[in-house]
Amino acid sequence: MTYKIAILPGDGIGNDVMDAARIILDTINLDAEYLSGDVGWEFWCREGNPLPDRTIELLKESDCCLFGAITSKPKEEATRELDPALRDKGVSYYSPIVAMRQLFNLYVNMRPCKAYEGNPLNYRDDIDIVVFRENTEGLYSGVEFHPLPQAVRDALSLHPRMKAFEDVTNEDMALSCRIFTRRACQRIVRAAFEYAKDQGRKSVTVIEKPNVIRETSGLMIREARKIAEEYPGIEFWETNVDAMAMWLIKNPQDYSVLVTSNLFGDIISDLCAQLVGGLGFASAANMSDNFAVFEPTHGSAPKYAGQYKVNPTAMLLAVRLMLDWLGEEEDAQSLSRAIASVIKDRKIQTYDMGGTSSTLEVARAVAERV
Numbered sequence: 554m555t556y557k558i559a560i561l562p563g564d565g566i567g568n569d570v571m572d573a574a575r576i577i578l579d580t581i582n583l584d585a586e587y588l589s590g591d592v593g594w595e596f597w598c599r600e601g602n603p604l605p606d607r608t609i610e611l612l613k614e615s616d617c618c619l620f621g622a623i624t625s626k627p628k629e630e631a632t633r634e635l636d637p638a639l640r641d642k643g644v645s646y647y648s649p650i651v652a653m654r655q656l657f658n659l660y661v662n663m664r665p666c667k668a669y670e671g672n673p674l675n676y677r678d679d680i681d682i683v684v685f686r687e688n689t690e691g692l693y694s695g696v697e698f699h700p701l702p703q704a705v706r707d708a709l710s711l712h713p714r715m716k717a718f719e720d721v722t723n724e725d726m727a728l729s730c731r732i733f734t735r736r737a738c739q740r741i742v743r744a745a746f747e748y749a750k751d752q753g754r755k756s757v758t759v760i761e762k763p764n765v766i767r768e769t770s771g772l773m774i775r776e777a778r779k780i781a782e783e784y785p786g787i788e789f790w791e792t793n794v795d796a797m798a799m800w801l802i803k804n805p806q807d808y809s810v811l812v813t814s815n816l817f818g819d820i821i822s823d824l825c826a827q828l829v830g831g832l833g834f835a836s837a838a839n840m841s842d843n844f845a846v847f848e849p850t851h852g853s854a855p856k857y858a859g860q861y862k863v864n865p866t867a868m869l870l871a872v873r874l875m876l877d878w879l880g881e882e883e884d885a886q887s888l889s890r891a892i893a894s895v896i897k898d899r900k901i902q903t904y905d906m907g908g909t910s911s912t913l914e915v916a917r918a919v920a921e922r923v
């Protein structure tokens with residue numbers, strides 16, 4: 554069966570690294586049809602929608618998506634750059650990547666953070682962590698209020714702790730809801746354990762803060778404990794998120810699979826990425842049971858746009874994640890070895906690694922070894 558793969562380069566260096574990805578895809582010669590789609594700032598400015606409906610249709614027809622990077626700007630700038638004809642049409646900017654996560658229920662955000670031998674940016678050479686971040690709810694559920702509507706205020710006043718805020722007006726109070734569902738807790742923890750089982754990993758660490766955030770973190774921990782019992786061969790550790798930040802700096806080599814909620818996962822996964830070289834090496838898979846979006850986690854880095862200067866490794870690792878997800882194990886392994894080998898040689902390096910090679914030179918070097 555020929556795969557249908559949506560290709561959304563987006564803005565800035567999203568295009569540079571997507572060209573690098575195409576070199577690899579052409580070399581692998583995957584039986585796939587690549588469907589290019591519009592996404593990003595240009596479409597916000599011209600159409601008032603950075604993720605046009607035609608792109609959503611294209612995604613629905615595809616097996617999965619490879620995403621570059623997009624530019625987002627604060628509210629005032631976004632309005633200023635919008636086509637004047639659209640300004641009073643009530644359109645407002647919304648991040649396409651967040652929209653895709655919600656639209657396609659991409660509940661797992663998986664970010665591998667592996668120290669490749671020879672990478673001068675490694676914090677240590679023996680780090681091999683995979684972060685599983687819940688991708689649809691938690692503090693990023695989008696349920697927020699400011700000022701507080703009176704009905705919400707009335708509902709909150711059912712809680713005895715609200716007495717402490719009695720003298721604060723609705724105007725002076727903002728509320729962002731941390732929503733956890735049993736369903737989402739279960740499926741993210743299960744995804745982490747299934748991965749650990751599949752990959753023969755020794756431990757899964759659930760990261761929350763149940764001693765303080767008793768209800769939401771508590772729910773996650775209780776569900777995690779139940780699921781952990783189904784995987785007796787895998788060690789199950791529980792760590793508070795604040796302590797985890799410390800442990801990850803102190804002993805990152807001790808950890809294997811991490812699982813946590815949306816905000817904590819966002820923070821912890823950036824911390825882990827930096828331990829193994831930072832933005833040029835951080836790729837992510839956003840996955841549901843039947844669709845997935847693979848991306849480097851860096852942004853559009855406008856100052857380098859079109860210069861083919863940035864490190865394509867994060868994007869190439871995203872291609873590797875895609876091949877894994879498609880079940881193309883041989884190609885995935887071979888790409889993975891090729892990336893590792895180019896890093897180990899220390900000859901072809903982009904500026905962030907202290908080298909002078911271009912984005913496409915790195916991609917070609919990897920392609921030669923695939």
Ligand code: NAI
Pocket residue numbers: 621622623624625626650832833849850851852853854855856863864865867905
């Ligand atoms: P950024 O990730 O685009 O770049 C920050 C800096 O990191 C760059 O100036 C560059 O020095 C370095 N860098 C990034 N990717 C690199 C790579 N592959 N190789 C080597 N160095 C690299 O973040 P910034 O500057 O905060 O945001 C720029 C735009 O990107 C903004 O509009 C922001 O909203 C957007 N953004 C989009 C994301 C996405 O598409 N998923 C994620 C983060 C930011």
Ligand code: MG
Pocket residue numbers: 819820823
């Ligand atoms: Mg982030």
